[in-house]
Amino acid sequence: MIAGFQHAMAPVGIVASLLVAGLLFTAGCAKLVRPDSTARALCAAGPTRCRGVARAIGLVEIAIGSWAIVLPSRASGAALAGAYLAFAGFVAFLLVRRPGTSSCGCAGAREIPPSGIHLVANLVAAGVGVAAAFAPPRAIGPFVASLGWSSVPFVAGLIAAGALAAVAITDLPGALASYDRPTGHPVERDADRHVRADSALEAAGIGPGHSSLWPGASLREEAHA
Numbered sequence: 001m002i003a004g005f006q007h008a009m010a011p012v013g014i015v016a017s018l019l020v021a022g023l024l025f026t027a028g029c030a031k032l033v034r035p036d037s038t039a040r041a042l043c044a045a046g047p048t049r050c051r052g053v054a055r056a057i058g059l060v061e062i063a064i065g066s067w068a069i070v071l072p073s074r075a076s077g078a079a080l081a082g083a084y085l086a087f088a089g090f091v092a093f094l095l096v097r098r099p100g101t102s103s104c105g106c107a108g109a110r111e112i113p114p115s116g117i118h119l120v121a122n123l124v125a126a127g128v129g130v131a132a133a134f135a136p137p138r139a140i141g142p143f144v145a146s147l148g149w150s151s152v153p154f155v156a157g158l159i160a161a162g163a164l165a166a167v168a169i170t171d172l173p174g175a176l177a178s179y180d181r182p183t184g185h186p187v188e189r190d191a192d193r194h195v196r197a198d199s200a201l202e203a204a205g206i207g208p209g210h211s212s213l214w215p216g217a218s219l220r221e222e223a224h225a
Helices: 002-033 036-042 048-070 074-097 116-134 140-170 172-177 193-203 217-224
Strands: none
Touching: 002 048, 002 074, 002 116, 002 140, 036 048, 048 074, 048 140, 074 116, 116 140
């Protein structure tokens, strides 16, 4: 029964490992081409002194990602887990010690502030690496070849899933933060809040029937009067 479960979960492990390794490879390429954001996150002294370090990190990411994709093994899974654990530790450091940091430097020139979502994503990716270290998935070449014509939608779906994961990490934190209530503006829950809002609008010269309000608002009020 356990063997059957492991056989059924094998494709899931392959997809998860490929996604995590592919994202690491992509992030490494971004750091290699445009290291300034990573350099700023690493060094308070400025990006000039740390561009070489940022590019070196990018090369390591490319190497580990390629290794985990082409020749998955216990060692490559452990390296994958170690890389993402290091990223999680760095994001946690920025969240605690440098809460105003504009970017974690994980996506090249793209400015992505560190967030809890990014921290959790790194920990999940590290978990995938640990799983790959205990049970290395099949290499992508033989696996895709075994799919036949189904390999085309599989690869397309894998690329789409990777793009969605990248969007979740890069854009979701900012989208959620945009709904936060500004500091000093508590939620008003009393029954008179609408009356106060109407009074404030009238004081500003925006009374019933004003052109900036919903069309026909004054007519409806007169009909109910």
